Amino acid sequence: MNPVALDPPIIEEAGEGWLIPAHPRPLDTPPGALRLALMARRSLLAPWTAVSYAARDYDFFLLRRQVCVFNDPASIRTVFVTAAERFERKGAMMRRALAPLLGDGLFISDGETWGRRRPLVADIAHKTQVPVYAPMMTGATAEMLKGWRDGAEISLLPAMAELTAQIIARSIFGTRLGAEALSGIVHGFGRYQARIDSFNLPFFLGAAEGWRVGRGAALRAAIAEVHGVVEHVITEHIAGRGEHGSMVDLLVRRMQRSPELSLDVEALRNEAATIFMAGHETTAATLTWAFYLLAKAPWAEAALQAELDAVLGTRVPTIEDVPHLPYARAVIEETLRLYPPVPILPRQAREATQVGNIMVEKDALVLVVPWLLHRSPHLWAEPMHFRPERFLGDAAPLPYSYIPFSAGPRICAGLNFGLTEAILCLAMIAQAFRLRLRPGFRATPVCRLSLRPRHPILARLEARR
Ligand code: HEM
Numbered sequence: 001m002n003p004v005a006l007d008p009p010i011i012e013e014a015g016e017g018w019l020i021p022a023h024p025r026p027l028d029t030p031p032g033a034l035r036l037a038l039m040a041r042r043s044l045l046a047p048w049t050a051v052s053y054a055a056r057d058y059d060f061f062l063l064r065r066q067v068c069v070f071n072d073p074a075s076i077r078t079v080f081v082t083a084a085e086r087f088e089r090k091g092a093m094m095r096r097a098l099a100p101l102l103g104d105g106l107f108i109s110d111g112e113t114w115g116r117r118r119p120l121v122a123d124i125a126h127k128t129q130v131p132v133y134a135p136m137m138t139g140a141t142a143e144m145l146k147g148w149r150d151g152a153e154i155s156l157l158p159a160m161a162e163l164t165a166q167i168i169a170r171s172i173f174g175t176r177l178g179a180e181a182l183s184g185i186v187h188g189f190g191r192y193q194a195r196i197d198s199f200n201l202p203f204f205l206g207a208a209e210g211w212r213v214g215r216g217a218a219l220r221a222a223i224a225e226v227h228g229v230v231e232h233v234i235t236e237h238i239a240g241r242g243e244h245g246s247m248v249d250l251l252v253r254r255m256q257r258s259p260e261l262s263l264d265v266e267a268l269r270n271e272a273a274t275i276f277m278a279g280h281e282t283t284a285a286t287l288t289w290a291f292y293l294l295a296k297a298p299w300a301e302a303a304l305q306a307e308l309d310a311v312l313g314t315r316v317p318t319i320e321d322v323p324h325l326p327y328a329r330a331v332i333e334e335t336l337r338l339y340p341p342v343p344i345l346p347r348q349a350r351e352a353t354q355v356g357n358i359m360v361e362k363d364a365l366v367l368v369v370p371w372l373l374h375r376s377p378h379l380w381a382e383p384m385h386f387r388p389e390r391f392l393g394d395a396a397p398l399p400y401s402y403i404p405f406s407a408g409p410r411i412c413a414g415l416n417f418g419l420t421e422a423i424l425c426l427a428m429i430a431q432a433f434r435l436r437l438r439p440g441f442r443a444t445p446v447c448r449l450s451l452r453p454r455h456p457i458l459a460r461l462e463a464r465r
Pocket residue numbers: 090106107108118121125274275278279280282283286336340341342345346403404405406409410411412413414415417418419422
């Protein structure tokens with residue numbers, strides 16, 4: 001099929017003081033099954049129609065599979081909160097794509113395993129722990145900025161991914177072991193992602209569990225690389241050679257204190273690898289899109305810099321400064337609205353359940369789609385515009401209309417970590433540099449497992465002082 005028919009054109013418009021940032025033009029009519037499957041395989045942001053954005057809830061059948069899209073906050077509350085135990089199972093495609101690497105790690109586990117491990121992971125990434133990790137956030141950013149030069153050009157996503165990988169690796173493994181472990185883990189994750197297909201066609205053909213992902217030699221080598229590095233760090237901690245206060249240190253101490261949790265090295269490895277995956281790509285994507293938006297919206301960039309100059313001047317921020325940076329926070333929140341790093345939250349219905357006006361069948365694919373919800377004209381004024389101001393003051397989004405971190409019992413375990421990290425990194429980078437895009441450049445947002453630009457976003461660094 002002609003690739004043009006599979007990739008809708010990207011729309012971006014701007015004027016004096018306003019910006020409608022890059023997004024694929026909604027389709028006029030729903031695609032047929034084949035085109036839908038091919039489009040979804042290229043990007044899960046592409047196959048939506050104008051009606052999908054405006055609609056509340058709807059369902060359709062793709063081959064033999066019922067697919068339910070919930071876009072009404074009341075239905076989202078049912079799926080994530082009131083009937084959460086029926087919808088806690090992640091979609092088969094997501095589980096199949098990630099299980100070889102993450103095993104029963106929290107992001108894809110469910111049932112009893114998830115129930116036992118959630119409090120454990122929630123504790124180690126809890127907001128009371130964030131002050132311990134904040135110096136790693138500012139330290140890694142300062143190191144990165146030391147290497148940046150006025151006039152140089154960087155590729156935004158890899159630069160931000162390297163930064164957030166540094167931060168999460170030091171937080172999970174400790175500063176010394178984190179630095180040693182990092183290149184192996186990043187390399188292994190990169191190789192894994194390059195070989196994994198997040199779109200599992202057999203699931204749509206009726207196999208409730210999709211197909212097991214084939215494990216060729218290259219995929220096995222990538223998995224072995226990540227597992228080997230993480231297990232090494234864990235055994236170092238068990239042998240007493242780890243750093244006090246790191247996430248692995250907390251996990252190991254918990255393992256030793258609470259035998260009833262039946263944690264072993266493999267369980268700790270799965271949780272550590274999960275936190276690494278869940279905790280660095282998301283923040284890297286947030287920072288990438290935030291700087292893309294600021295470069296396209298000079299008025300917002302100026303407001304951010306005025307706040308940073310007034311509150312921080314040239315000093316390095318600390319976690320105590322975060323509550324005094326409301327505009328920086330609003331930029332991050334608005335970025336997460338327009339470009340939610342996890343733009344689709346897939347679930348597999350455990351049993352038939354009525355949600356709103358839709359009878360959800362057992363094994364149906366249930367999609368809550370922040371990408372659509374955050375752009376719904378029923379819930380947001382000027383939904384396609386970039387307007388950080390909507391998050392300032394007392395203005396709060398309607399309940400369950402804004403869910404970049406999901407909602408209910410499975411809400412992101414690293415919410416406070418991720419928000420604090422994004423605000424501190426944004427503040428430090430914007431204190432020192434303006435980022436300038438190549439003239440006329442327009443990003444193409446695409447979604448496979450996460451939302452990312454299809455092509456590199458190159459930015460020229462302009463030193464502020
Ligand atoms: C801006 C940054 C982040 C965003 C937007 C984000 C978003 C999300 C979302 C949407 C989910 C739920 C996925 C679903 O329901 O299918 C999730 C889960 C999770 N996130 Fe985050 N996340 C971020 C940062 C982090 C960080 C920094 C960590 C760790 C320190 C983390 C750890 C986790 C874990 C462990 C889960 C699984 C929770 C469970 O299933 O119980 N995340 N995240």
